[in-house]
Amino acid sequence: MKAITYERYGPPEVLRISDVQRPEPGDHEVLVRVRAAEATKADCEMRSFRFAVNWFWLPMRLAMGLTRPRRKILGIYFAGEVAGLGADVSRFSVGDEVFGAAGLRMGAYGEYVAVSETNTIVPKPADMSFAEAAAVPLGGLNALHFMRLADIKPGESVLINGAGGSIGLHAVQIAKAMGAEVTAVDKSLKESLVRRMGADNFVDYTKQSFADAGQRYDVVFDMVPTSSFGACMRVLKEHGRYLTGNPRLSVMLRCLWASKVSNKKASFAFARETREELLALKEMIESGSVRSIVDEVMPMEQAAEAHHRVEDETRLGAIVISIA
Numbered sequence: 190m191k192a193i194t195y196e197r198y199g200p201p202e203v204l205r206i207s208d209v210q211r212p213e214p215g216d217h218e219v220l221v222r223v224r225a226a227e228a229t230k231a232d233c234e235m236r237s238f239r240f241a242v243n244w245f246w247l248p249m250r251l252a253m254g255l256t257r258p259r260r261k262i263l264g265i266y267f268a269g270e271v272a273g274l275g276a277d278v279s280r281f282s283v284g285d286e287v288f289g290a291a292g293l294r295m296g297a298y299g300e301y302v303a304v305s306e307t308n309t310i311v312p313k314p315a316d317m318s319f320a321e322a323a324a325v326p327l328g329g330l331n332a333l334h335f336m337r338l339a340d341i342k343p344g345e346s347v348l349i350n351g352a353g354g355s356i357g358l359h360a361v362q363i364a365k366a367m368g369a370e371v372t373a374v375d376k377s378l379k380e381s382l383v384r385r386m387g388a389d390n391f392v393d394y395t396k397q398s399f400a401d402a403g404q405r406y407d408v409v410f411d412m413v414p415t416s417s418f419g420a421c422m423r424v425l426k427e428h429g430r431y432l433t434g435n436p437r438l439s440v441m442l443r444c445l446w447a448s449k450v451s452n453k454k455a456s457f458a459f460a461r462e463t464r465e466e467l468l469a470l471k472e473m474i475e476s477g478s479v480r481s482i483v484d485e486v487m488p489m490e491q492a493a494e495a496h497h498r499v500e501d502e503t504r505l506g507a508i509v510i511s512i513a
């Protein structure tokens with residue numbers, strides 16, 4: 190089969206198209222013919238081994254391969270069709286259209302990927318293209334996880350820092366669906382998009398710090414690794430909740446301390462990405478409360494260009510690779 194592979198960590202140009210052996214599904218695995226995979230910030234970080242949060246480097250390097258990548262095919266989030274079943278699989282049939290996450294085994298940048306039937310993989314939403322469906326799981330699963338943790342009540346005010354990114358765009362929509370008033374922080378290029386997703390207010394971080402906008406919030410959701418923990422806590426109301434999905438070590442310690450000594454709750458988390466959450470997202474998509482935002486669909490041959498587009502931060506929505 191054809192796959193986008195990489196033999197060493199480095200710039201987008203390390204990505205190549207290769208002929209590789211098609212995976213065979215194990216007894217509890219589903220073989221998926223991948224139709225589309227999102228090119229994500231996390232794919233770019235695992236390709237280049239440059240992380241916005243420094244402490245990720247060592248555990249990730251041990252997991253991924255010290256001198257060179259152990260798994261040659263990137264790609265976690267995908268949509269496609271079931272093409273084969275392991276002997277003990279009962280949940281799927283050949284021909285089912287599915288979307289989901291391959292986990293850290295990755296492989297969704299190849300024509301076929303084998304994933305456990307217990308992985309986060311569910312039927313694709315009706316009336317959605319493969320490209321649109323592939324653009325949902327990363328942003329949607331992470332955003333839903335954090336918005337549920339925040340326990341948002343109707344009428345509460347929520348600040349989303351990094352609102353124009355893959356996770357942020359879904360968080361804006363999910364917070365609105367939960368009845369929140371949403372303030373989005375990103376740069377002006379993304380203002381009209383995040384407003385279309387439902388944001389009520391917008392702060393351009395290149396012109397003004399959200400801490401100087403004179404507002405306080407019930408919830409601050411922060412996906413920006415360089416942001417000031419102190420500023421986030423200062424703009425929280427009494428009993429407010431701060432959540433970060435991209436924590437520096439110092440921020441993790443300060444979260445634990447702040448939750449002990451103040452009436453504000455600060456937490457960091459890594460989303461589990463469960464099937465239940467993906468099914469909930471599918472329902473939100475089918476009911477119209479969450480939309481998939483695709484900026485560009487690019488062929489496999491332009492994988493390097495797709496990674497450049499993710500890294501240059503000018504995209505408005507997801508960059509999806511069509512695995513044709």
Ligand SMILES: NC(=O)c1ccc[n+]([C@@H]2O[C@H](COP(=O)([O-])OP(=O)(O)OC[C@H]3O[C@@H](n4cnc5c(N)ncnc54)[C@H](OP(=O)(O)O)[C@@H]3O)[C@@H](O)[C@H]2O)c1
Binds near residue numbers: 351413415
């Ligand atoms: N905790 C978890 O479970 C988890 C799961 C998945 C991913 N992650 C990590 O989360 C990070 C973000 O994910 P993502 O896919 O949503 O990234 P993304 O699509 O690159 O989004 C980040 C957004 O933040 C904006 N931004 C940058 N600097 C900012 C600032 N100072 N203030 C406000 N906004 C700013 C970026 O805009 P511009 O740069 O264009 O200005 C961009 O729109 C990645 O590093 C990823 O590894 C964590």
